[in-house]
Amino acid sequence: MGSSPNQKAMTGPGSPAGVPRHIAIIMDGNGRWAQSRGLPRIEGHRRGVEALRRTVDAAGKLGVQYLTVYSFSIENWRRPASEVSDLMGLIKFFMRRDLAELHRNGVRICIAGAPDEVPHDVGALLHEAQETTRNNKAMTLVIAFNYGARQEIVQATRRIAEAVAAGTMRPEDVTEASFAKRLYTADIPDPDLVIRTSGELRLSNFLLWQSAYAEFVFTDVLWPDFDRADLEAAIATFRQRERRYGGLSPVETPA
Ligand code: FPP
Numbered sequence: 001m002g003s004s005p006n007q008k009a010m011t012g013p014g015s016p017a018g019v020p021r022h023i024a025i026i027m028d029g030n031g032r033w034a035q036s037r038g039l040p041r042i043e044g045h046r047r048g049v050e051a052l053r054r055t056v057d058a059a060g061k062l063g064v065q066y067l068t069v070y071s072f073s074i075e076n077w078r079r080p081a082s083e084v085s086d087l088m089g090l091i092k093f094f095m096r097r098d099l100a101e102l103h104r105n106g107v108r109i110c111i112a113g114a115p116d117e118v119p120h121d122v123g124a125l126l127h128e129a130q131e132t133t134r135n136n137k138a139m140t141l142v143i144a145f146n147y148g149a150r151q152e153i154v155q156a157t158r159r160i161a162e163a164v165a166a167g168t169m170r171p172e173d174v175t176e177a178s179f180a181k182r183l184y185t186a187d188i189p190d191p192d193l194v195i196r197t198s199g200e201l202r203l204s205n206f207l208l209w210q211s212a213y214a215e216f217v218f219t220d221v222l223w224p225d226f227d228r229a230d231l232e233a234a235i236a237t238f239r240q241r242e243r244r245y246g247g248l249s250p251v252e253t254p255a
Contacts, residue, residue: 015063018239020192022066023059023231024142024214026206027052029198029222042086047224049094056141058228060105062235066140066188070206074114074148088122091145095125099132106138112184113147114155142188149208156182185210193238195231197223215241 015021027048034044052069059067072087079087102109109129118126126145159182163169169178180186190210196202199220203211217234219226242250 015065019063019235020215020238021064022068022189022191022193023064023234024068024070024191024194024207024211025055026070026194026196026200026204027223027226028196028200030224032198033222033224041083042090044222044224045087045090049090051224051226052094053098054227055231056102056107056139057105058231060107060139061228062231064139066142066191068112068142068144068185068188068191068207070144070147070204072113072145072147073205074146074151075205077117088119091122092125095129099129102141103133103136106136107133108136108138108140109133110140110142110188111145112142112152112188113145114151115146118146140188142185144206147184147206149203149205152184153209180209183209190214193217193234195219195234197221197226197230213243213245215243 030044030048031041032044033047034041037043055069056067071091076087077084099109109132111126111130115123126143156179160169160174160179164171164174185207190212191207191214193216194203194207194211194214195217197219199218201218207214215238217237219230219234221230245251
């Protein structure tokens with residue numbers, strides 16, 4: 001997600017007018033969905049995977065080019081070991097069950113997150129998903145996994161400091177663009193719209209750099225209930241916003 005604000009467009013090639021090129025989603029409320037029904041939390045996460053499948057399909061049909069989903073944060077390791085293990089199991093389940101169909105549908109999968117501490121079998125499946133789908137063009141699904149925005153910014157800074165110390169980069173080469181290239185999301189355009197479900201009004205360490213000019217939509221819908229109508233409603237809200245990028249007039253496609 002390397003572009004600076006004046007390089008961004010509200011819609012990209014192939015995106016219908018008014019449809020955000022890139023939507024990022026904080027999929028929240030799985031636990032509350034389950035608890036309100038007297039079910040174990042894992043049942044909420046399971047239904048969350050189905051909501052994710054629906055949303056990928058709906059986003060593709062609506063012409064969204066990039067969809068980023070927050071599937072597991074660095075902070076999520078603090079959850080009870082049994083829930084962490086359930087979430088790892090679900091991510092493997094999703095990859096094993098859905099990869100072939102996503103691939104058939106032309107979805108390119110990218111993983112954004114720290115590679116360390118990822119269980120070997122999960123890491124292998126994520127790697128396989130990226131490799132299998134790397135040339136697909138219909139839509140890019142970015143799975144933020146073991147992701148933390150502050151950690152991402154720190155590792156980019158460290159890589160730049162190392163390059164400067166090694167003499168392969170000069171301090172004046174440090175720009176928004178060269179910094180963004182060292183984020184996990186290099187080459188992915190910034191999100192135009194960030195959606196968070198379940199009524200929480202926080203960013204929770206998600207895409208802090210990349211969301212600098214994003215529009216935010218918060219909905220009370222719990223993630224397992226999220227469907228195409230909710231996505232369309234968020235896009236309709238997005239359409240009503242004026243994006244001025246710090247200027248005085250609305251900008252659709254900044255020069
Ligand atoms: C937040 O709900 C959700 C998560 C921490 C995990 C999201 C994971 C999935 C939707 C499924 C797995 C992902 C993939 C890519 C297959 P919460 O547990 O914090 O809900 P609560 O706030 O109601 O407790």
